[in-house]
Amino acid sequence: MNSGISKRRYIEIAVLNVLVYISAGLMCLMLLGIIGYILVRGIPHMTLTLLTSKPSLINDTIGILPNILNTLYIIMATLVLVLPIGVGAAVYLNEYARNKRIVHMIELATETLSGIPSIIYGLVGMLIFVQFLSLGTSLIAGALTLVIMTLPTIIKTTQESLKTVPKGYREGALGLGAGKWHMIRTTVLPSAIDGIVTGCILSIGRIVGESAALLFTAGMANEILGIRESVMPGKAGSTLTVALYMYAKERGEFDIAFSIGAILLILTFIINLAAKLAAKKLRRKEN
Amino acid sequence: MKKLKKTTDAIEKAMNALFTFCGFLAVAFVLMITVFLVISGIPAISKIGITDFLFGTTWASTAAEPRYGILPFIFTSVYGTAGAIVIGVPIGLMCAVYLAKMSGKKSAGIVRTAVDLLSGIPSVVYGLLGMIIIVPLVRKAFDLPDGANLFSAIIVLAVMILPSVISVSETAIKAVPKEYEEASLALGATKTETVFKVVVPAAKSGILTAVVLGIGRAIGEAMAVMMVAGNVANMPGLFKSVRFLTTAVASEMSYSSGLQRQALFSIALVLFVFIMIINIMVNFVVKRGESNE
Structure with a gap:
């Protein structure tokens, strides 16, 4: 080493270096440990009965098909509702709003929404949708709760990609005599589609992982529901995460819980990969 | 032609209103959450007493003589x-x-x-x-x-x-x-x-x-x-x-x-x-x- 470095300095540097590398290594080890443990304990119990049936007391079997379906229903219902609102809000912020104060106020509101913990969403969702609007504990009440929760994500990603649409596109469309809405519909929104897709993927990730907000809104039922049934008031159903919680905490069925955990893990990794690809595409456009 | 202009104008106005509505929904949601939490949170605090509630050291909600200290x-x-x-x-x-x-x-x-x-x-x-x-x-x-x-x-x-x-x-x-x-x-x-x-x-x-x-x-x-x-x-x-x-x-x-x-x-x-x-x-x-x- 350099002769100008005293022994104390040298040790200090070495210790800091070691700590940095240990911390970084810890992240990788933790991830590998989690993946390994969950898959090893979860995969062996992932039988066909588990994946394709509902829990049956008579046969004494457990099936998670209802939970898989409920998760899909909630994702679809939430996205169908949150997309128009979120994209609309982003369009308003980026294209229509003139008053800086109003923009600031709305952005402050979305930031506040994204900071509220999911258990509070669950409680407020119960108060508003389950009780006040008397939808009962139901998938639709759960989806409405998640609409409020995922709104900030959709607004933010859409807004980011709206900002990348070149000004010339807008001026060109307006110059050719298009009305503002016509211009937005035909020029601005199609160019911002990848931001909207990114927002959707991130929201799906959030919905798949959500449990506290759904416990008291969507309920804990394990019945198989048809698509049309799933949006009816009073039709409760638990998603995969809520089912994992119930099987692990309330019933001590850890093998089932680990199987659900393995499914969730695989799902979140796929979603993560998709989000990364979408973000990469968005960045390429920016440059 | 005039009629067409009128309908497009109407659509423009309607879309403008719709987007503005979407924009303000986020603010409305924050207000809604706050209002619902405050309205449903205040009664118990006033019944129990704010000091007993916030500084009480015992939580026994299901006891015969319930205590609500958080x-x-x-x-x-x-x-x-x-x-x-x-x-x-x-x-x-x-x-x-x-x-x-x-x-x-x-x-x-x-x-x-x-x-x-x-x-x-x-x-x-x-x-x-x-x-x-x-x-x-x-x-x-x-x-x-x-x-x-x-x-x-x-x-x-x-x-x-x-x-x-x-x-x-x-x-x-x-x-x-x-x-x-x-x-x-x-x-x-x-x-x-x-x-x-x-x-x-x-x-x-x-x-x-x-x-x-x-x-x-x-x-x-x-x-x-x-x-x-x-x-x-x-x-x-x-x-x-x-x-x-x-x-x-x-x-x-x-x-x-x-x-x-x-x-x-x-x-x-x-x-x-x-x-x-x-x-x-x-x-x-x-x-x-x-x-x-």
């Missing part, structure tokens, strides 16, 4: 969050330093992927792992009758806040102007010294934001904590079974009624106030950081 929950949430920060932030900061300054492109990619994936894992999965791995480990290591206690919850929370602490601090460290580093290197400091004595201090407002965000995540986490903290309304001790503000709401909600149920809403209101204070702090820190630059 000080144990408040302290547990504060201690649990502080513990998670004390463990999580140093590790997170070190990892952020690695990602921003001390890694090759390839190894940084691997670690960053790990961090991203960790942040996507659902909280019930962390809870399940805590239940099966951490709780028995804590029980054996400290020779306790039960490992479901504040300590286990702190460890699970520390792991859960790591990804957000890392990504926010990494951004902050990367935003420090290159000249700072070059000046320090030119003066004879080594790379490591430069990073820790020049770059990290210069990024302190961003790192502070990371800490506050970590606090927000830890204090709001419910499901994972519910699975590892034991859920008894004790005053907090490191190896005691405890209940957080979040788990106090969640664990009794399904079977509560009357004043007990109202009191749960009041707990949620207290939690909401905590979160709002943290939100304001984030905004304040971010603003001050921006005006410094």
Whole structure:
């Protein structure tokens, strides 16, 4: 080493270096440990009965098909509702709003929404949708709760990609005599589609992982529901995460819980990969 | 032609109104959440008395003579969050330093992927792992009758806040102007010294934001904590079974009624106030950081 470095300095540097590398290594080890443990304990119990049936007391079997379906229903219902609102809000912020104060106020509101913990969403969702609007504990009440929760994500990603649409596109469309809405519909929104897709993927990730907000809104039922049934008031159903919680905490069925955990893990990794690809595409456009 | 102009005008006006409505929905949602929480949280507080409620040390909601003191929950949430920060932030900061300054492109990619994936894992999965791995480990290591206690919850929370602490601090460290580093290197400091004595201090407002965000995540986490903290309304001790503000709401909600149920809403209101204070702090820190630059 350099002769100008005293022994104390040298040790200090070495210790800091070691700590940095240990911390970084810890992240990788933790991830590998989690993946390994969950898959090893979860995969062996992932039988066909588990994946394709509902829990049956008579046969004494457990099936998670209802939970898989409920998760899909909630994702679809939430996205169908949150997309128009979120994209609309982003369009308003980026294209229509003139008053800086109003923009600031709305952005402050979305930031506040994204900071509220999911258990509070669950409680407020119960108060508003389950009780006040008397939808009962139901998938639709759960989806409405998640609409409020995922709104900030959709607004933010859409807004980011709206900002990348070149000004010339807008001026060109307006110059050719298009009305503002016509211009937005035909020029601005199609160019911002990848931001909207990114927002959707991130929201799906959030919905798949959500449990506290759904416990008291969507309920804990394990019945198989048809698509049309799933949006009816009073039709409760638990998603995969809520089912994992119930099987692990309330019933001590850890093998089932680990199987659900393995499914969730695989799902979140796929979603993560998709989000990364979408973000990469968005960045390429920016440059 | 005139008629066409009229209809397009009408459509333009309608769309304008619709987009404005969407824009204000976010504000409406915040107001709605606040109003519903305040309206349903106030009755129990006024019945129990605000000092008895906030500073009462016993929570016995189902006893013959119910007591509704939430000080144990408040302290547990504060201690649990502080513990998670004390463990999580140093590790997170070190990892952020690695990602921003001390890694090759390839190894940084691997670690960053790990961090991203960790942040996507659902909280019930962390809870399940805590239940099966951490709780028995804590029980054996400290020779306790039960490992479901504040300590286990702190460890699970520390792991859960790591990804957000890392990504926010990494951004902050990367935003420090290159000249700072070059000046320090030119003066004879080594790379490591430069990073820790020049770059990290210069990024302190961003790192502070990371800490506050970590606090927000830890204090709001419910499901994972519910699975590892034991859920008894004790005053907090490191190896005691405890209940957080979040788990106090969640664990009794399904079977509560009357004043007990109202009191749960009041707990949620207290939690909401905590979160709002943290939100304001984030905004304040971010603003001050921006005006410094």
